Amino acid sequence: MKKLLFIALFISAPLVQALEVVTIDMNKVFENYYRTLIENKKLAKEKDITESRLKEMQTQAYKLQNEYQTLMRESMNPVLSEGARMQKKQDAEGKATEGQAAVKNLKFFQQNLQKEAVTKRRTITEELTKDIQKVISKYAVDNSVDLVLDASGKSVNGVNLLIYSKDSLSITDKILAKVNKGHEDFVKKIQDEKKAAATK
Numbered sequence: 612m613k614k615l616l617f618i619a620l621f622i623s624a625p626l627v628q629a630l631e632v633v634t635i636d637m638n639k640v641f642e643n644y645y646r647t648l649i650e651n652k653k654l655a656k657e658k659d660i661t662e663s664r665l666k667e668m669q670t671q672a673y674k675l676q677n678e679y680q681t682l683m684r685e686s687m688n689p690v691l692s693e694g695a696r697m698q699k700k701q702d703a704e705g706k707a708t709e710g711q712a713a714v715k716n717l718k719f720f721q722q723n724l725q726k727e728a729v730t731k732r733r734t735i736t737e738e739l740t741k742d743i744q745k746v747i748s749k750y751a752v753d754n755s756v757d758l759v760l761d762a763s764g765k766s767v768n769g770v771n772l773l774i775y776s777k778d779s780l781s782i783t784d785k786i787l788a789k790v791n792k793g794h795e796d797f798v799k800k801i802q803d804e805k806k807a808a809a810t811k
Contacts, residue, residue, distance in 0.1 A: 630758055631754075631755055631756050631757045631758070632756075632758045632759075632760065632780065632781075633756050633759055633780050633781070633782045634749075634756065634758070634759070634760045634761075634773060634776045634780045634781050634782070635747065635759060635760070635761060635762060635781065635782050635783050635786060636761075636762045636763045636781070636783045637740075637761045637763050637764070638742070638761075638763035639698065639763065639783055639787070640743055640786055640790065641736075641739065641740065641743060643738060643787055643791070643798065643802070644742075644743060644787075644790050644791065645740055645790070645794035645797055645798050646739050646742065647760070648669040648797070648801045650735050650739070652801075654728075654731070654732070654735075656808045658728075661724055664720075665717075665720065665721065665724070668713065668716065668717045668720060669717060671713055672713040672714050672717055674711060674760050675706050675709050675710035675712050675713055677725075679707050679710055681704040682699050682700070682702050682706060683699075683701035683703045683796050685699045686699035686700040686703055699759055725804060740749045742790070743786070743790055744789050746786055746789050747759055747786055749780075750782065750785070750786060759782075760772075760773055760776070761773070762776060762781065769784075786799060
């Protein structure tokens with residue numbers, strides 16, 4: 612009797628309406644978002660400047676090391692007077708102190724540079740991702756979408772979270788068009804530059 616009642620309730624219950632599901636390749640949208648392209652150019656320019664500064668510091672450290680070694684060799688030259696040798700040794704010790712300070716500053720600069728780069732990249736990524744998510748949310752509301760799945764998402768094991776979906780479900784190009792509205796020429800210019808650089 613209870614079994615029959617359960618079946619009757621099941622049959623009479625309204626059918627659950629199918630969810631409206633779409634997919635999006637967030638990596639593609641993010642990488643081709645005009646603001647991402649702008650920030651990447653800025654970061655590349657900053658990287659060139661810091662690498663140039665890094666090379667200068669390395670050159671200075673190597674120079675001091677070579678000067679120290681030269682002075683130490685001269686301090687042991689028997690042709691020189693004892694006073695001259697003592698002076699060379701004192702000069703070498705001074706260069707050693709300068710060299711140690713230069714190496715210390717170089718390591719500090721490298722460590723800070725790496726930390727700042729990671730922090731800046733994370734901040735930019737979070738900010739731009741929020742911008743994109745706002746556009747996606749508005750699209751979902753305007754088009755009565757119930758669920759948006761990231762087709763580029765991966766599990767902790769590096770496996771795609773979304774194994775299969777029809778191409779017709781993707782709104783990637785639609786969202787790209789929306790986030791890049793008014794900046795199409797700039798995006799195309801950067802993409803063409805990337806293609807040209809890749810063929811060199």
